[in-house]
Amino acid sequence: MKKNKLALMAVIAMLVVAFFSLDLGRYFTLDFFRSQQAAIDAYVEANPAQAGLSFFLVYIAVTGLSLPGAAIMTLAGGAIFGLLWGTVIVSFASTMGATLAFLASRFLLRDWVQEKFDDKLKPFNDGIARDGAFYLFTLRLVPVFPFFVINLAMGLMPIRVRTFYWVSQIGMLAGTLVYVNAGTEIGRIDSLRGILSPPLIISFTLLGLFPLLAKWMVGTIKARKVYAMWPKPASFDRNLVVIGAGSAGLVAAYIAAAVKAEVTLIEKYKMGGDCLNTGCVPSKALIRSAKLLATMKRASEFGLKSAKAEFDFADVMERVQRVVKAVAPHDSIERYTRLGVECITGEAKITSPWTVEVKTAEGTRTLATRAIVIAAGARPFVPAIPGIDQIGCLTSDTVWDLRELPQRLVVLGGGPIGCELTQCFARLGSRVTQVEMLERIMIREDPELSEMVLRQFEKEGVDVLVKHKAKQLLVENGEKILICEHGGREVRVPFDALLCAVGRVAHTQGYGLEELGIPVTKMRTVEVNEFMQTIYPNIYACGDVAGPYQFTHTAAHTAWYSAVNALFGSVKKFRADFSVIPWATFTDPEIARVGLNETEAKEKGIAYEVTTYNIGDLDRAITDENAHGVVKVLTVPGKDRILGATIAGEHAGDLIIEFITAMRHGIGLNKILGTIHIYPTLVEANKYAAGVWKKAHAPEKLLRWIEKYHAWMRR
Ligand SMILES: Cc1cc2nc3c(=O)[nH]c(=O)nc-3n(C[C@H](O)[C@H](O)[C@H](O)COP(=O)(O)OP(=O)(O)OC[C@H]3O[C@@H](n4cnc5c(N)ncnc54)[C@H](O)[C@@H]3O)c2cc1C
Secondary structure (H helix, E strand, C coil): CCHHHHHHHHHHHHHHHHHHHCCHHHHHCHHHHHHHHHHHHHHHHHCHHHHHHHHHHHHHHHHHCCCCCHHHHHHHHHHHHHHHHHHHHHHHHHHHHHHHHHHHHHHHHHHHHHHHCHHHHHHHHHHHHHHHHHHHHHHHHCCCCCHHHHHHHHHCCCCCHHHHHHHHHHHHHHHHHHHHHHHCCHHHCCCHHHHCCHHHHHHHHHHHHHHHHHHHHHHHHHHHHCCCCCCCCCCCCEEEEEECCCHHHHHHHHHHHHCCCCEEEEECCCCCHHHHHCCHHHHHHHHHHHHHHHHHHCHHHHCCCCCCCCCCHHHHHHHHHHHHHHHHHHHCHHHHHHHCEEEEECEEEEEECCEEEEEECCEEEEEEEEEEEECCCEEECCCCCCCHHHHCCECCCCHHHCCCCCCEEEEECCCHHHHHHHHHHHHHCCEEEEECCCCCCCCCCCHHHHHHHHHHHHHCCCEEECCCEEEEEEEECCEEEEEEEECCEEEEEEECEEEECCCEEECCCCCCHHHHCCCECCCCCECCCCCCECCCCCEEECHHHCCCCCCHHHHHHHHHHHHHHHHHCCCCCCCCCCCCCEEEECCCCEEEEEECCHHHHHHHCCCCEEEEEEHHHCHHHHHCCCCCCEEEEEECCCCCCEEEEEEEECCHHHHCHHHHHHHHCCCCHHHHHCCCCCCCCCCHHHHHHHHHHHHHCCCHHHHHHHHHHHHHHHC
8 A cells, every 4th residue: 555545544543543532422412512502602602703613624524534423513503503504514514524534435445445346346336437426416315324434435436526525515405404403402302313203204215316216207208209109019929029140130039039038030131140151250261271371381390391282262262161051050040940039031121119021032021029139230341432333342241252363462451351361362372462541450459469460461472551541443554453642642553353341331221220210320330328229228239230349249249238138128227348348350470359458558548567478488389380479468557457468379369268257257367377277288378478477576575585584494
């Protein structure tokens, strides 16, 4: 603990101990006050300002130190200064004292409590951050909550000092008035208990609950209002209709069927959506073939004289389709029907908050449902570069149809999809130029990791052009050319095929959002609240269509919240938790991340310590001829709390799991270090990173003493 904290704690402790050991509490009793009232009145008569100020300061000290006596002082305030001045003095003094106690608790204990009970406090923190003023107001009014406990507890929570002050002042006013008023007739009071009669306690409780009830009612009325123009069906034949059978829709339907709801899943194209058909599965299959080729080129490094690969690009692409077919049964109509999901192949359109129209080969059907989950996904974004319509471009939707390897390929975009496909095609034999308008590829990762991927790409013959903005596409003398702007000059890149991988945009048009007035965000995703609800509380959205992340695992994650809230929201709703989101880019080297990286920590002004371990030193990486890469962990300075981790290297996407689990369950590096990792594995890199951190935090002073102890033992 820092010195100034220790000093403050010591001062507070001394004052509290003095109060009790000198029995100062005897001055804060009704009897004592009554016995001294005549003398006090005389003093106040002679020195009104001084008396008022002294009373004010003593009141602040008593409440600021959380000492017993505030109730008696409030009565005394009424008796000495009358209703008006008594109320004014007590109201300000009690609020200032409460704020001092609040600040002391915050300064001394908040960091420690928040760190220790991080996970358990999260729901409280979220609630207070959102509705802290309402809760505090209720607590202040309902007399069962002791004054000093509220001050100290609120100091630990994420509520602003200003909010605490003004809500306390207003919230305590009614109670102050009652006590000060009672104090004006102090002679009639026998004990503190009688001051708040049961009807008064009930009135205060109702008053305290009123803001919460009012907030809930406004929310309910607002939610109802959106339904006003839509006739509600008398009954529903389904609990849930899910639009789109990609990663998100499949999970939503699966959950609904698992909990025995009647659920219909509508897919207009292919079951499995992007991930299975044009995304994760084909890309990872292609990466595997390309990697094998790249490994064969390194045959001599493994002690082999040579290894020659003869292949036909078309066969590689056919293998990719074979893999897709092999995985397809996991997402098939047959499997989902067996699970209890009604699967319909057709195009869905939401026609009211409770009806979905489906156009199928057989005709159009209208389904009545209690809730709807939109999981319509996203599509590749193709920028309006002049000439792109005439010349055409490949996207992640169409690249899988290629059966002839483009000799010269331009990949537009330096994000994960652009990078993965760049390396694949380069390894398969295309001359690839990757064009990125920002200053580096993989901009979301730390610069040295982007650099690591860039160096590997260049080693493999990729021409990476950063800070190049695509301006125009044209054909000159039968040759396709991309014109880029770079540092004010024109750069011309001839090519045979162009692959556009500059991002993906959510599907938000043509299936009823416009008619129902469901808004989209600036990022062009369906607008949802923390429960994944649209403005219609029974219509939810998840996966790529809702964002904020575009991964299969986040699609599944948000689908869980959508389905569970859609089916059980009237009993209990769950807020989507985006606190520990991992991802990986499957380039070679693979880059995987969870939580913060250094770049983000700097941008957000979050204090951090960074620990790195060089995978080049790891035994297993050396045996595998993969001795490169890094584990980089960010922790809270001086504390064993992980803020984020990034791993670059072979199987980084698998290795990162240990940090994801650690962050999700509040485990620190000490625990990772204390866990047996199998030798020799790549995952030992995590343990060694934890070891580097531990060494940097070795208790030097203690070790010097231990050294002396060993020296003494040798005598
Ligand atoms: C090349 C590439 C590689 C990728 N690699 C990875 C990876 O390695 N790891 C990872 O986590 N993510 C990866 N992703 C991202 C991942 O594929 C997506 O995040 C994920 O598929 C999103 O799932 P979804 O269910 O939200 O959408 P989708 O999978 O797009 O599913 C939406 C479905 O809704 C259907 N639909 C839309 N409108 C209607 C309608 N009106 N009626 C009926 N059906 C409709 C569509 O036909 C589609 O099938 C990759 C993406 C690409 C393009």
